[in-house]
Amino acid sequence: MRRVLSGMFFAIVLVSPALAGESPWAIHLSWQHDPTTTMTIMWRTDPGITESVVEYGPTPEYREGTTGSSHTYTYAGEEVRWHIVELGDLSPGTTYHYRCGAPGHWSPDHVFTTAPEDSPRLTYKFAVMGDSRGGYEVLGTLLGLVAQEGVDFIIFTGDLTDGGSQYEYDRWFAAAESVFSEIPLISVHGNHEAMLPTYFEEFAFPGNEKWFSFDYGPVHFVFLLSISEAYVTEQRPWLLADLRQNRSPWTIVVAHKPAFSADESHGPTRYVLDHWVDIFERYGVDLYFNGHAHDYERTWPIKRGRIDQEGVVYVTTGGAGAPLHRNGRDWWTAVSAGVHHYIVVQVRPHQLRVVVKDLQGETIDRFILSKP
Numbered sequence: 001m002r003r004v005l006s007g008m009f010f011a012i013v014l015v016s017p018a019l020a021g022e023s024p025w026a027i028h029l030s031w032q033h034d035p036t037t038t039m040t041i042m043w044r045t046d047p048g049i050t051e052s053v054v055e056y057g058p059t060p061e062y063r064e065g066t067t068g069s070s071h072t073y074t075y076a077g078e079e080v081r082w083h084i085v086e087l088g089d090l091s092p093g094t095t096y097h098y099r100c101g102a103p104g105h106w107s108p109d110h111v112f113t114t115a116p117e118d119s120p121r122l123t124y125k126f127a128v129m130g131d132s133r134g135g136y137e138v139l140g141t142l143l144g145l146v147a148q149e150g151v152d153f154i155i156f157t158g159d160l161t162d163g164g165s166q167y168e169y170d171r172w173f174a175a176a177e178s179v180f181s182e183i184p185l186i187s188v189h190g191n192h193e194a195m196l197p198t199y200f201e202e203f204a205f206p207g208n209e210k211w212f213s214f215d216y217g218p219v220h221f222v223f224l225l226s227i228s229e230a231y232v233t234e235q236r237p238w239l240l241a242d243l244r245q246n247r248s249p250w251t252i253v254v255a256h257k258p259a260f261s262a263d264e265s266h267g268p269t270r271y272v273l274d275h276w277v278d279i280f281e282r283y284g285v286d287l288y289f290n291g292h293a294h295d296y297e298r299t300w301p302i303k304r305g306r307i308d309q310e311g312v313v314y315v316t317t318g319g320a321g322a323p324l325h326r327n328g329r330d331w332w333t334a335v336s337a338g339v340h341h342y343i344v345v346q347v348r349p350h351q352l353r354v355v356v357k358d359l360q361g362e363t364i365d366r367f368i369l370s371k372p
């Protein structure tokens with residue numbers, strides 16, 4: 001069964017992005033504001049098509065429509081046009097059908113589901129993965145497996161492509177569109193995004209898109225920019241203020257570079273250890289997800305430089321397609337594996353249940369964080 005599905009997803013990957021024409025392509029969902037009541041939809045068309053419309057509703061008859069905007073840039077002499085529509089006033093925990101485009105050149109029907117309102121009984125799942133780089137076939141296979149897990153959204157830990165060129169992003173979207181047109185993507189910026197305009201033109205995230213936070217049920221998610229010491233120190237006041245006002249039972253931080261990693265190509269990031277870890281410990285961050293190291297690693301909970309049950313668990317997930325690194329071990333290592341993989345986190349009342357699976361869908365790690 002697994003082999004059959006795997007073949008199917010390879011077929012998806014190999015579809016050329018140049019199918020383009022007048023129909024929307026590279027359709028993907030994300031949030032810029034509250035996940036319970038908003039959804040942002042982006043897509044590309046030929047540059048001559050300027051209308052940006054999303055029709056949506058409880059059925060494929062849609063009933064409602066919202067007009068957005070489009071923007072263009074020139075890459076390697078070619079004009080690239082992206083469209084963006086943010087839907088608002090949506091009902092929490094509700095599945096909507098939608099199509100994007102404009103009269104005469106609509107996308108196929110897609111569906112999305114808004115975040116449910118927080119309640120003591122709420123459970124949901126999200127996935128985490130990162131560092132696809134040039135590994136589009138691995139990315140497509142992993143995303144196919146993730147889609148079967150029934151996750152509500154997918155977090156990417158950065159380094160989507162090798163060099164951030166439009167050609168690479170076209171291939172990335174060809175591998176990813178079938179999933180991200182129905183499951184929202186939230187990413188951090190990695191060093192291979194290199195602050196290039198392509199990344200910021202192609203995705204829409206909250207705030208300045210470089211560091212931001214939002215709540216989803218009982219979890220406060222914080223996304224940080226870790227590509228240089230200057231950015232890491234610049235975010236300290238923002239991070240302190242954000243975590244000071246946080247009242248969520250759980251706090252998860254996502255950034256590209258590791259704090260603790262025994263990956264033999266990179267290892268730990270000194271300036272993350274120096275400028276962020278004290279804040280994580282002071283404000284009770286539960287989990288830190290990072291990419292950059294091309295392996296899977298989980299630390300024991302760490303506080304004040306030693307293993308402590310009250311500490312932060314650091315998880316490296318940089319195995320979504322990039323060439324694998326030689327994974328190592330250090331005093332903090334609970335699990336270390338040099339494999340392509342993805343992570344699914346099930347949020348339950350009082351628990352985060354984490355399962356990590358490889359390219360064959362086999363479990364390589366599982367752990368549970370519990371709170372009273």
Ligand SMILES: [Fe+2]
Pocket residue numbers: 159190191192256291292293
């Ligand atoms: Fe990286």
